[in-house]
Amino acid sequence: MAHHFTESRPPLLVDLRDQRLPAAETGDYEAELAHRWAPAAGADAGSGTAPGEYPLTPVTHSFTVTAARRCLPPDAVHTVNPPDGASGLYHGVLPHITLSRASLPWDRALSSSRSVPFTEDSGTPRTPWLALLVFAAGELPADPGAEGLRLRHTRTAGTRPAREEVQRPDLEGGDADEDAWYTIDVPPDVFTKVAPRLEELRYLAHSRIVRTVKSAAPWYGRREELREGTFAVVLGNRLPRGDGRYVAHLVSLEGWEKRLPPADAGDKPLRLFSLHAWTFGNRPAASRAGFEQTLRDLVRCAEQDPHRLDLVLHASGKKANTPGADTPLSSDPWPPSGRLKHGYVPVRYQTHSGEVMPAWYRGPLTPFTPKPLPTPDGGGARRFRSAEQCHIFIDEQGVFDISYAAAWSLGRALALADPELAAQVDRARTHGWEDLRAAAAYLRLHPRADREALARHLESRSGPARFASVLRQGLLEHLAGGDRTDDGDDPAATAAAHSPATDARPAHGRLLSAWREPRVREVIRTRMARTLVPAEVDEYTQDLSLLCPPAPEDDLDAYVPAGTGLTWPALLPRVPFCYLVPDRGMLLDPVPPAGRPQSCPGPLDDGFEGLGRDGLRLFTVDADWLKCLQDGALSVGIGTALDEELTDGLSQALPVSTTPLTGLLLSTRLLSDYPDLIVEASGTTAALRRDMTGDVLMMLFAGVPGSLTFREPGHGIHFGSAGSPDRPAIGLRRCTVRESIHKGTPDPGNGQVFGTKLTLDDTHLRTPVSGGRLREVLDLGSGTKNGTGLLSDLSTELRKKQHHGDTFPDTLSPGQFALQLLRSPLTLDLTRRTKDGDPR
Structure with missing residues (x-):
């Protein structure tokens, strides 16, 4: 680069x-104003003075020009630099x-x-x-x-003390005021x-x-x-x-x-x-470099080899750590492999049977565009229902790739640890059950109804939407005994009035049969997904919001406030940093040449001899890793086979971005000195900016940038030197x-x-x-x-x-x-x- x-x-x-x-210079001044006039030629002056000389008495005005001498006016100072009381790198x-x-x-x-x-x-x-x-x-x-x-x-x-052992200035004139x-x-x-x-x-x-x-x-x-x-x-x-x-x-x-x-x-x-x-205050400068020198050191390694900016564990003989643990492997059992170049690290993996074995792990941030992950059992776009389904076995090495299994387990753990996330998943599934019951009842009366008719009836039956519609049509007329057999009546109640006395099929079986009809499944999973990722708010929800917007945890309708979606933008910021970057050495560059100052040590590089203190890494986001993370979060609260089916439909209906996601990780103490550092990428839009720690910044971009720009925050005008x-x-x-x-x-x-x-x-x-x-x-x-x-x-x-x-x-x-x-x-x-x- x-x-x-x-x-x-x-x-x-x-x-x-x-x-x-x-x-004007300071001092005493005197201004004199004098007037002289003369009569016209040949006119009789009529006085004893000579013609042409008729002076008036001069007017004199004295004034003094002063200037500050021993103190300044209150508004004299515009600014100072460095700022008063500041502490930073001001060498x-x-x-x-x-x-x-x-x-x-x-x-x-x-x-x-x-x-x-x-x-x-x-x-x-x-x-x-x-x-x-x-x-x-x-x-x-x-x-x-x-x-x-x-x-x-x-x-x-x-008065001044008689004996003061100081020298005083030799001032001319009197004291100022x-x-x-x-x-x-x-x-x-x-x-x-x-x-x-x-x-x-x-x-x-x-x-x-x-x-x-x-x-x-x-x-x-x-x-x-x-x-x-x-x-x-x-x-x-x-x-x-x-x-x-x-x-x-x-x-x-x-x-x-x-x-x-x-x-x-x-x-x-x-x-x-x-x-x-x-x-x-000037911070310790012996081990710190300035803005320009730090960025030069970050990109110098990529001048000859652009892959030095890849988020990989460069061969250095260091031991790797498991995600979330600090226990290193006792040996290095790995033969030469290209997996390190693909962002993998060796980790310790304990199977369900209790056996401890080595495995490969890679987070969602990869140095290349990964191949699509095969779906379980060749089932089309079905979700992964367990972590075991995400395991990948490497025959030539006899070990597992647990990258996607770890993502699935982490997504489930995040949902279990966060009651709000678990409640959102449960609310979406509950809405699916309610819509499915209403759809089954409606289809018994209208077996030939198409998808559009079914969607209209499901929209009209929702509580808040129905209430807003009643308000528009006239609440008093309905309360006075208006027509109660119109199309707005509850489909479930109407179906119960016309249903046979007996039905051989259990209720659960009827619902499962209704779900497996494509027209029903497509409508219901779209409505469930709207619970997690609200679409554009329709007129019913707008009317409701003007009256009394319900709290998300108490709302039984499929419409919830925007911004509470359970998609990867909501899940990725919750992922622990050790799952994103499993080995701390992936972020750090080799030690710079002797004599060049380094940044102060940070929390990511303690104990890593032979490594520098700063690093810049570029990556691509693995969409399949995020999909496994999402599937793990959706797995919370499944109790029946129909829950499994509804969750499959919900997973398929959640939006999937077709634009590739790329990003960067910047690890440097420069972020402490410049917390408002500006980072831009040409041809892309910023999707996420997250401060991982005080020294690490992660940014995601929608698209592949042609260039990256790092801007020093504007600091007005100041003077000084450059260099170290x-x-x-x-x-x-x-x-x-x-x-x-x-x-x-x-x-x-x-x-x-x-x-x-x-x-x-x-x-x-x-x-x-x-x-x-x-x-x-x-x-x-x-x-x-x-x-x-x-x-x-x-x-x-x-x-x-x-x-x-x-x-x-x-x-x-x-x-x-x-x-x-x-x-x-x-x-x-x-x-x-x-x-x-x-x-x-």
Whole structure:
């Protein structure tokens, strides 16, 4: 099978800009309004002033432009990522905060020396005064558990203590008007290793413009709501690759220009204003892989051999277990056989005589389309009446195939264990008895009645239907003594009035004889099947439902609420997982190559050495296995020969799907991280989706799919790296400007993935913080053409990818850098290949 990854793009146009400057800088302003007028030429001014100069008194108005300084307005934060309080696999997520005010990071100048002209086309992006610092547990002395603890300050808290061993920012101007604010104290060594360098600050903030595409499908994203508008985004510079908790603080760096790396941070803690904070936890990453890597490992085994995705027990020398038991076989008595390739496993089988012997077992999920199962005694479409009738003896091996016998016994056990299922079977058979008595009585009066006439009389005699009909015809007229000899009278009562005084045949014999007439059997078994699988509700049942819908357990009529059918869609979800997959090794792939992380162990792979942790299996559903399961459930409550006959008719009348059923089993811890994982199959309709356990998903499809699609749930827009925790990488995207396109107009080709990645090495990451073993803080470098660091390497790789007619600057802009870090939901397409190798 061929596979390839693509992006799932939202129906939105997202434009990343370098900055969004405010209309005016903070400070005190004065506006002066003056008027001057002059008389027309040659007119007499009539005053002592010179002609043409008649000034009025100027009007002056003073005002002040302010901006947030120590705290944010309540509605300033649009969203954060990772979510506050979340715990997950975030080794590839670069923490960031989205602000509702698009110009907020540039409302203030970092310092007077960093003030640039207030024009977005000045060519030099303004350095933002905000930064997002990410700390791990144990790095902040006042918050050792990374719980988001901060020191609260108010205007009424009193005077400052005389001696505080902290450094404060060098702020110009007076204090803002905030009543309360928060601070954190950062040790100098931690600040030096975590804070961005002065030249890196401008690349960690950008603005975002989101526009909706017309006639686009709705976007159901997780975590961050994508909506139209203009926002500001502040990125962190630390990938949380370590295990444990992290806390992110949006801090003000105004007044800290002289302390930013690589400058000396001093010898005292730095007291920073914390404008917003949230916490998150990174799960153990040493044994887990991300979405893309996990799916690649799942399908890699099928690149050369597509049968590796079959639901079979691959030869591995392991012992098999019996369905529902954990006792392995003590030896391996099986000669080389192709039955393993057909989905069979060896099991321990105990006969009714008590003898223990090996046998073959296969569940309803098979890797091939099985041959039709012969009916018992060549009896046409008759049902299997016992488990023994489902046994298959293999002469060349001298053992039994108990697959269908186990299905029959399981169906019977399910019906006995569930009173509702047993009651449905008994209700259908009871309705058959009642209809058969009425049909026998009617045929004694009308021996030549055809099937249609018999069906009409059986429909009119049912209690609820008769009651609704009487209501329509007029209940009072019937109660007042209307005609009681019309065709609506009870056929059984009319037959009793005209019956002979004696009848040599017993009642049971008469009913059995009536049943064996084709016209009677066809009508009655259809009505019995409608009890279990209600057809389209007719007008009588609709009238009844408007009055008083009866409870299913108390209804004596053949009509029951829809959805209570006893067909395989109702039975299959009740089948224990060990009957569907008899050996846990059928789901798991071999151990991936050394050095590749595996998922955490799950309940299906404990004790299976030499096997991996994930697996994807494709199968076909054996309709005969489901038929035996259904026959076993129908066998409950049979007491007489007529019960057997009625049950045979009921089994034949239940609907049988002519469309082949196929499906997949996905066993991976990825389902715990993505419970809303989207799985689609082309050319089919989903028949059933069932979460077997927290790590196993089963899906059934009506038809044979041409391709399978696995979609990562939409997660809005986030930034970060791709790849495994040990080898983070950045996927390269096209971000050039065509000369033929007017400046400022977005290029529709920008943002497309090239398919290559830049692996982050030691030159792109700073030394570990506080003695940690992992490099997490990005080293962007100077950003010049001949510089070193992430910006320089990204620019070099992107210039190699530029198309003809594209121009690319020597260094990335903040918006272009954010575009390289952008992560979109991924889509994996699996395509079947024909014998000639072409995908289909």
